[in-house]
Amino acid sequence: MLEETITRLFGEKVTHDLLRSAETGTWPADLWRELEENGLTRTLVPEALGGAASGWGEAFVILRAAGRHAAPLPLAETLLASWLLAAAGIEAPAGPLTVLADPVPEGALSGNRPGDRLTHRAGRVPWGASAGHAVFTTARGGRTHVGLVETKGAVAARGENLAREPRDELAFDRAGVIALGATALPANVVRLLGAMIRSAQMAGALGGLLTQSVRYAGERVQFGRPIGKFQAIQQELARLAGEAAASGVAAESAFAAAERAAPEPGVWIRDADPTFEIAAAKVRAGDAAEIAPGIAHQVHGAIGFTYEHALHFSTRRLWSWRGEFGTGNEWARLLGRRALALGADGLWPDLTSRG
Amino acid sequence: MLEETITRLFGEKVTHDLLRSAETGTWPADLWRELEENGLTRTLVPEALGGAASGWGEAFVILRAAGRHAAPLPLAETLLASWLLAAAGIEAPAGPLTVLADPVPEGALSGNRPGDRLTHRAGRVPWGASAGHAVFTTARGGRTHVGLVETKGAVAARGENLAREPRDELAFDRAGVIALGATALPANVVRLLGAMIRSAQMAGALGGLLTQSVRYAGERVQFGRPIGKFQAIQQELARLAGEAAASGVAAESAFAAAERAAPEPGVWIRDADPTFEIAAAKVRAGDAAEIAPGIAHQVHGAIGFTYEHALHFSTRRLWSWRGEFGTGNEWARLLGRRALALGADGLWPDLTSRG
Amino acid sequence: MNEFKFDLCRLPQETKALRDEVRAFLAEHLRDYPPSLRAYTWTGYDREFSRKVGSRGWIGMTWPRQYGGGERSAFERYVVLEEMLAAGAPVGAHWVGDRQSGPLLLRFGTEAQRRNLIPRICRGEITFCIGMSEPDSGSDLASIRARATKAEGGFRLSGTKLWTSGAHSCDFMIGLFRTDPDAPDRHAGLSQFIVDLRTPGITIRPIRDLAGDEHFCEVIFEDALVPADALVGQEGEGWNQVIAELAFERSGPERYLSCHPLLVELLRAMPGDADDGAAAAIGRQVAHLATLRTMSLAVAGLLEAGRNPLMEACVVKDLGGVFEQAMPAFAQSLLDLEPRFDAGASEYQRALALLVQIAPSFSLRGGTREILRIIIARGLGLR
């Protein structure tokens, strides 16, 4: 149901023209409004705070679809930001939101109550200039606090990733903190869940590559028959299908782990730490992002390299997202250090204890 | 000419039966005698010392052919050992020879003249028990000395590599040093030239894999036609051909560099240090040995895994040789450290200065 | 296009106790079983061990109680299987019976065949092999030439089966024979038989493999007479029955755990000060392993739910095969230790030596990788 709704919505609205204009800096206001009206920007917010009170499983479906369609707006960031706010009991302001990937150092805040001031510089903030508000975390007295600031006046420099999605530099200079609240969340929660939302978007983009490539291989005729009939092409498309499927499973598994760790905002069950599944999902998607775009481009031939064709909206996002909220290397190091610490006799019991 | 002679000789003599019996420990005496009679065991020895006075280029042709036919005897080791002896002005004794890969520590020798005694333990000596004599190196007064000992009485343990070639442990206990002489060679000469001779054997084995696989693909019928007609198989055989060709070129290039550095035994031109080319050859062959056997086995299917089929005589040698006289990793580290030291602006000038 | 659909599936909480039981059992019975033998995983053969497994009720776990089965869930079976494989237990003697022959008989066998054989499979008493390939038919099973001819007292079998794993130590073969040489379609006219391998006229010749082991066999039939009730299922329906059987084969934990004992020993052998590059390389393996397991479990869940996830199973087999086949090279990229099996070799080196040699065969088992990918491509709608 949800999947159908969102797929229909993105399918209709995220047109080629929309994607092109978004890449020149135009905010897709209609699409955003549509998402808001369907309650899709607040799915992770409890009803008490005006949200849909859905879980991470629904968020996965939404974000995978957003990734598949390359939806050019900060839906993933907004879902995460509003969830973080809800965890601190803060009502999310209207409009798109973004997050600061790393905790703000203690000294950056002048106090610990609303009305206090934030002085801090953060780079590569997704959609920093388009989002009205940014959500940040900071450690206070051993607890992770979540805070909310306006981005107005804080945009120091515009930037973009390879997919021409905004990645801006925000410089807060005694910016008023609208709200600040304590949570039970881990200190690296934004980077952790950030990696998770990117893994869902990547899984979606990989599925999109597969769909586009299979369709093209069935249509494009060379040497008198569709190229999809050539064994060499079939072998490659089968590999692409495997990469897409594995990334999808790994990402969904990460969201399921997040659902177990955080069945509702504000709750964080330490014994159900989802770091393993999230790291695995980001690593798996990163590896797929190394293989799959090459296959899709190889199948498409020259046309796939033109800006006019839609393929690059997916491949450039994969090349960008694989590095965001931690590269595959970084998350793999974490998994590897963990495995080395568990040792020969600990690896398998640990893996199977997870489900 | 030389290539034809040696190919004919190995082609006739290195039969399946010979290979099988060698793996059970039988010394291929006839084949060895034939090689000796053709002067092929002393090609690198100057005429004054009773050899053929050929260069490293000829040695490459001989060793590549030996690798291609999986010739089960220490021809490579004998060529290297006799060359080392010649470099020290020592006449090589009759029969097969072997080498100790690493220099013997200074204290292992009771003196520095013939008649002195060697007390030393060396593992994984190729054909240690089959070779009558072992050649070793040792550092004395800043110069690399080459020495000769009998292996008789020194065989502490028999061993073998994955290809069931003997790799024995020799324990010399006050063994009489038959001869010892100073040379201009670098301290790591055995490991260095050892890596080079293995790269030639590996190039030969890779060429053998290609020949066997192409022949089999042309003969084996599945689904009504030779499997070599299937595009998926063609793609893989083309890759195999590339790996074999690259390894051959890299190895030949290493021998050419050795010829420039050591145009005759006893000479070692420091400005023409062949370490770069030899390391590159061992790395390239090692990478090929990771890809090519898999392709050859995949093409051959089940029959290739049987002991009765000849394929494994080549694949098991590749799996063994890739680690001998330094793994690809070890030599790659050396090349990498060198490149890092040369830096961004030094890499290309260095590469092109080599030829 | 068919999009592949893996619905996530977690093992039910109840399986925890079972897992602990299996681990205790393995700890006890495999205490001195070395890594170099564990590396054989499901090709390790030990009738004694299989009888012990049977006595615990871990063979035919999902089958009806009336035939000696356990009527337990597919998940419980999955847990037992993956624990056995991860530990490298010698499950070879009951492997085929539990995985293929039992399900085949339950589905297509006569009541008498089931009563006679299934309970003995469950007890780990009898062992099976699969006779499909022939000298001139590898991946192309429709080209089978071995014949079964109706005769006084049953069928006479003649011809040669090749690459039959473990035939020399098995009691029965489920063999595919041509019963109608004149059938118009190459896939028609084939039938399956349960062949008692002690039947006169059968010669079994083990074939030594490159690693020195005898695992494959050639089985020669010279007018060997089997009774009429050796026929399994319908005469002439052998092809369709085999296809159904192959599907059982595709996505179990054996599809990505064949080299698991090596990964375990690699972790044991790694130096304490592994650098960042090594840590990342290991982490990447772990990520792939975890993902494959999740995918494999998803397929098991779909099967348990009565769905037919044929393509998903193919994808797991393909990815799993690439993963496990690459493991020996991965190990060698991290540790410069020679693969060897002679006297001075460590257990890690022995396990590595075995797997370096046999891993290339993993992409041949149950159809080559190329054919598997063509099946997947068809599943994507390409043909």
Place this chain on the structure above:
Amino acid sequence: MNEFKFDLCRLPQETKALRDEVRAFLAEHLRDYPPSLRAYTWTGYDREFSRKVGSRGWIGMTWPRQYGGGERSAFERYVVLEEMLAAGAPVGAHWVGDRQSGPLLLRFGTEAQRRNLIPRICRGEITFCIGMSEPDSGSDLASIRARATKAEGGFRLSGTKLWTSGAHSCDFMIGLFRTDPDAPDRHAGLSQFIVDLRTPGITIRPIRDLAGDEHFCEVIFEDALVPADALVGQEGEGWNQVIAELAFERSGPERYLSCHPLLVELLRAMPGDADDGAAAAIGRQVAHLATLRTMSLAVAGLLEAGRNPLMEACVVKDLGGVFEQAMPAFAQSLLDLEPRFDAGASEYQRALALLVQIAPSFSLRGGTREILRIIIARGLGLR
């Protein structure tokens, strides 16, 4: 089977001085040319630079003096080429003329064509593009539909050429057109023409690529009239002439140096304390680079010796393509730096950003990798 034969070939000693000259030239003229532009290697376009290169006698180096060539050896040309490419010099404006169009005209052109065009190519004054692909013919060139029809005063060209690199900045196109639509064989009835791109009836539309550059073009011919002497070689022989032309394309240093500027910048960006794993990874790249160069030189030597190393050239192209295509991923495996091209990006990041995006196209240039490998397989005797 044809065994591939690479006879090693060292550059003659005389080339040293030339190499130093080229380096001095590049040091002077590219002093401020940044890595992010060097990453374009032979797609970098600068007429001014090409004229300077021409004035040094480094275009048409091997051609006869009577047409303005240098009558120098293939090795001297190789040295100039590899120095230019390794430095990432913008050779795009003379690239096609020097590499394909000049040799084509020398081989098949009329005396008048040679006298008119070759000297200007040598001076770096005129630039060429190749018009082969069309909307419905990618790798399958025999399916070309653009037509040349005999007319008063020459030929009338109609149809569309696609993926013509650099047409919008070129003076001439060497185009393949169908002159005999009724030829029985698809490969027959094709002819090559030199088309002055200022000819009325020609519309050139640059096509923006995924990285934001305009390099490809669509060239539309609407009854464009070219003179009769625009025909190159024999009418109807276009296919065979093109095949000969493709062979020039296969094994030069451009087949493995397309990402070289990135490798250089990666070395610059590496931290001083690179660990063993990183060192080994870099060493492996160096080993492959050195081997590819030796192979490519060997092919150059065989060509210079009058041999026809077609298959060897294909092998170099295949291996070189895999090597250079993998370079961006390799760089990313060593350094966790984002590929980006916005304001704050470093030169390394910009070079990486470009190559991450365009490297996948390297296996399409001059025929796809699949087709190349099928050609190699045929060279092995498989068909």
